[in-house]
Amino acid sequence: MNFEEKTLSEKTVFDGKVIKVAVEEVETPKGLKAQREIIHHVPAVAILALTDDHKMILEKQWRSPIHNTTLEIPAGKVDSRDSDDALHAAKRELNEETRFEAGKIKKISSFYTSIGVLDEFMTLYLATDLTPVKEKLPQDRDEQLVLEKVTLDEALKMIDVGEIEDAKTIMAIYYWQGMSNREYGSAK
Structure with a gap:
């Protein structure tokens, strides 16, 4: 057909x-x-950033399209600073938004975010072995972010009660849950 x-x-x-x-x-x-x-829309990246004490980094920020604050994983667009390299963009965004760098970073998946109307193609990365950056990159002037660190159980509950409604963040949390199940036999 x-x-x-x-x-x-x-x-x-x-x-x-x-x-x-x-x-x-x-x-x-x-x-x-x-x-x-x-x-x-230009390509974009998102980062599931996990700390050594088994917490994920979330960002609280205002989102004008929904006129509300959200809790999301670090993310941003791939732009001229990245020479069309999504991995470079992920490292840059992690630095700009969280002030951490990853000792290990790996691609989880790439996907279209809303194929009914939007051609945005996003790549999701897992960042671990986080350490504070030595050189801070400039942050976007129009962004106001507050970082939170939550456990997997807390993140899953936040989805259940509607505190986390962002698709990329939900996808990352469920990936983390599956990763934990594979590594430890059950969610941590």
């Missing part, structure tokens, strides 16, 4: 600092014409 839609036209309706919004007219495989609204 053919699923591919043919793009007949594309018009950029907004071109901002982080996103570009386009409206496409497409022809479906059945020959129907339809409109697609697409948000183009």
